[in-house]
Amino acid sequence: MAPSALTPIEDYQFNYENLKSIDHSLKTTIDNGASKTKQLIGSALKAHVDNVDPDTCDAGEEDPFFVADLGEVYRQHLRWKKNLPRVTPHYAVKCNPDKRVLSLLANLGVGFDCASKAEIDMALNIGVQPERIIYAQPCKTKSYVRYAAQRNVKQMTFDNADELHKVKQLFPDAELFLRILTDDSGSLCRLSQKFGASLDSTAELLVLAKQLELNVVGVAFHVGSGASDPKAFIKAVQDARFVFDQAAALGFQMHTLDVGGGFNCDDDFETMATVLSASLDEYFPDEIRIIAEPGRYYVSTAFTIACHVIARRTIADASLGTTSYMLYLNDGAYGNFSSIIFDHQNPEPRLLKCGGKNLFDVRRPGYETPSGYEYSIWGPTCDGIDNISKCCTFAEVINVGDWLYFENMGAYTKCSATRFNGFTDTHDVEYVCSEEDALPFIGA
Numbered sequence: 001m002a003p004s005a006l007t008p009i010e011d012y013q014f015n016y017e018n019l020k021s022i023d024h025s026l027k028t029t030i031d032n033g034a035s036k037t038k039q040l041i042g043s044a045l046k047a048h049v050d051n052v053d054p055d056t057c058d059a060g061e062e063d064p065f066f067v068a069d070l071g072e073v074y075r076q077h078l079r080w081k082k083n084l085p086r087v088t089p090h091y092a093v094k095c096n097p098d099k100r101v102l103s104l105l106a107n108l109g110v111g112f113d114c115a116s117k118a119e120i121d122m123a124l125n126i127g128v129q130p131e132r133i134i135y136a137q138p139c140k141t142k143s144y145v146r147y148a149a150q151r152n153v154k155q156m157t158f159d160n161a162d163e164l165h166k167v168k169q170l171f172p173d174a175e176l177f178l179r180i181l182t183d184d185s186g187s188l189c190r191l192s193q194k195f196g197a198s199l200d201s202t203a204e205l206l207v208l209a210k211q212l213e214l215n216v217v218g219v220a221f222h223v224g225s226g227a228s229d230p231k232a233f234i235k236a237v238q239d240a241r242f243v244f245d246q247a248a249a250l251g252f253q254m255h256t257l258d259v260g261g262g263f264n265c266d267d268d269f270e271t272m273a274t275v276l277s278a279s280l281d282e283y284f285p286d287e288i289r290i291i292a293e294p295g296r297y298y299v300s301t302a303f304t305i306a307c308h309v310i311a312r313r314t315i316a317d318a319s320l321g322t323t324s325y326m327l328y329l330n331d332g333a334y335g336n337f338s339s340i341i342f343d344h345q346n347p348e349p350r351l352l353k354c355g356g357k358n359l360f361d362v363r364r365p366g367y368e369t370p371s372g373y374e375y376s377i378w379g380p381t382c383d384g385i386d387n388i389s390k391c392c393t394f395a396e397v398i399n400v401g402d403w404l405y406f407e408n409m410g411a412y413t414k415c416s417a418t419r420f421n422g423f424t425d426t427h428d429v430e431y432v433c434s435e436e437d438a439l440p441f442i443g444a
């Protein structure tokens with residue numbers, strides 16, 4: 001059968017009634033872990049800030065710092081295995097190339113999604129075998145393809161004809177995944193405007209790959225980072241099925257489907273995973289290997305950052321009789337809060353230490369204190385775009401020398417920080433582990 005005789009699966013309806021009920025049996029482990037996490041992170045934060053005296057310390061001693069709970073990464077892995085038992089995760093290194101996280105994941109048997117020579121090296125240097133790496137960048141640098149060939153990193157994605165010619169020239173033995181376009185309109189960071197072959201171009205690409213005698217082993221997609229609609233996965237799986245059938249008609253024997261990233265770590269994960277599992281089972285027989293490239297799912301909740309209040313501006317409005325404050329922190333949008341600009345996040349400021357009192361986990365801004373003082377929060381650079389929060393409320397009067405903290409700072413934060421204005425882009429990470437079972441997997 002010629003591939004042109006095939007038509008994409010048009011019926012994107014999905015019978016939700018066939019879904020197994022969503023599995024929440026890990027909930028107790030996760031809840032217990034969450035309270036232990038709080039305790040450990042709280043004491044690590046306190047110990048660090050109590051050790052800094054802003055009136056006498058050396059330059060930089062009051063720099064922002066992270067506390068990372070490797071136990072949280074471990075729990076996310078348990079949660080993955082429970083909910084997506086068919087799918088082998090390949091952690092997307094770009095999301096947070098933290099060495100301790102990478103080595104924990106490597107020891108847990110997770111594979112790696114790398115997009116550059118440096119990322120490939122990070123995985124290889126901690127002892128990951130090349131077969132566990134996918135070079136998941138459809139538009140690759142030529143010298144990096146040669147490097148991948150040297151290091152035997154065979155799995156890689158493509159989505160256009162020029163890339164096929166490049167691979168033919170530099171690494172004809174590569175195991176290629178055809179990355180297809182998805183509907184990513186419901187995601188936080190859209191990727192399909194940049195990457196992915198549309199379904200009306202896949203037949204042509206496969207024919208070319210055949211002529212070049214290249215080895216196309218599977219299909220890859222990414223529904224967009226921070227995906228929110230499980231239907232995006234269903235449609236992408238159906239489209240991938242269509243391309244598998246096209247490839248089979250041309251004599252390719254595809255054996256792997258790569259369902260990409262886009263998984264969130266909130267309660268929606270179980271729903272997403274259940275829908276994805278059901279559609280995989282419906283469209284792909286057991287002998288097809290399924291891999292994924294989760295990034296933020298693994299690390300987002302594991303990292304908390306503490307920042308120091310370096311300056312304050314008091315704004316008294318005489319006509320209204322109100323006072324509000326502008327707070328300036330030693331980290332901002334050009335630093336670890338780059339996630340505000342690149343990843344559309346709104347990190348929530350919380351009080352860590354104020355007027356000598358430890359206020360970790362005591363209260364949230366705004367919610368329980370509607371009648372407190374109003375603040376806007378800014379980063380340390382000279383640029384007006386360097387804003388962390390336009391408006392928030394605290395019961396306390398916050399002053400220079402106090403500390404704030406922000407949770408869920410593990411994904412797309414320190415990896416995209418810059419050195420703009422001479423502020424440092426490297427910060428201390430202190431590690432804790434709230435999960436005893438994870439200890440054997442944690443390297444030094």
Ligand SMILES: *Cc1c(COP(=O)(O)O)cnc(C)c1O
Pocket residue numbers: 092094095113136137191222224225226260261262263293294295296297
């Ligand atoms: C960024 C990226 C990922 C990770 O995405 P998350 O939304 O963080 O899971 C995976 N695969 C590719 C190709 C990516 O570009």
